[in-house]
Each structure stands twice: as structure tokens, then as C-alpha cells.
Amino acid sequence: xxxxxxxxxxxxxxxxxxxxxxxxxxxxxxxxxxxxxxxxxxxxxxxxxxxxxxxxxxxxxxxxxxxxxxxxxxxxxxxxxxxxxxxxxxxxxxxxxxxxxxxxxxxxxxx
Numbered sequence: 001x002x003x004x005x006x007x008x009x010x011x012x013x014x015x016x017x018x019x020x021x022x023x024x025x026x027x028x029x030x031x032x033x034x035x036x037x038x039x040x041x042x043x044x045x046x047x048x049x050x051x052x053x054x055x056x057x058x059x060x061x062x063x064x065x066x067x068x069x070x071x072x073x074x075x076x077x078x079x080x081x082x083x084x085x086x087x088x089x090x091x092x093x094x095x096x097x098x099x100x101x102x103x104x105x106x107x108x109x110x111x
Contacts, residue, residue: 047066054074072092
């Protein structure tokens with residue numbers, strides 16, 4: 001399955017996480033009642049493994065529930081974002097702005 005773009009998806013049943021790999025979202029409204037493990041709906045964006053967060057505005061976003069392994073962060077705006085203490089890997093792209101206490105080195109998020 002290739003990358004998908006969506007606005008306000010409703011996914012039920014099955015392995016929902018596999019349907020979201022490569023998703024590029026924005027302006028999603030409402031609350032995610034039960035997002036798949038490793039995924040979070042944050043400031044209108046679906047964040048999780050292999051999500052495409054290119055140019056996402058995630059200033060001060062709480063991304064602690066999202067697994068950012070394989071995520072694309074090209075030109076994303078992340079100052080003040082709250083990140084999990086684990087190390088997420090295979091991150092692609094360079095954010096426009098990032099946290100003062102973190103960096104991406106060789107595709108790995110380090111704090």
C-alpha cells in the first residue's frame with residue numbers, strides 16, 4: 001500500500017495501524033477514541049510510525065504517545081514539542097524548527 005493523504009478519516013476494525021503507514025494529514029477534527037498503538041491525533045495531525053508530517057505545525061504539541069519511528073519531518077515546525085524519552089529511529093527529513101533540548105542525528109531522535 002502506498003502513501004495516502006486523508007482529511008478526517010474514520011477507520012474501524014482490522015489492523016488499523018497498517019492502514020495509516022505513510023499517512024499525511026492535517027486539520028483532522030474531533031478526538032481519536034481509540035487510535036492504534038503508537039499513534040496519536042495531535043493538533044489536527046495523525047502522528048505515528050511512518051507518518052508523513054512534512055510541514056506540520058506542531059509547536060508545543062504533546063507527541064509522547066506517538067511512536068515517531070520512520071516518520072517524515074521535512075520542514076515540520078516543532079519548537080516546544082513534548083517528546084517521549086525513548087529514541088525513535090529512521091526519521092526522515094529535517095524539521096524547520098526543533099526543540100532546544102533535542103536533535104536528529106543519523107535519522108535517530110536524541111534528547
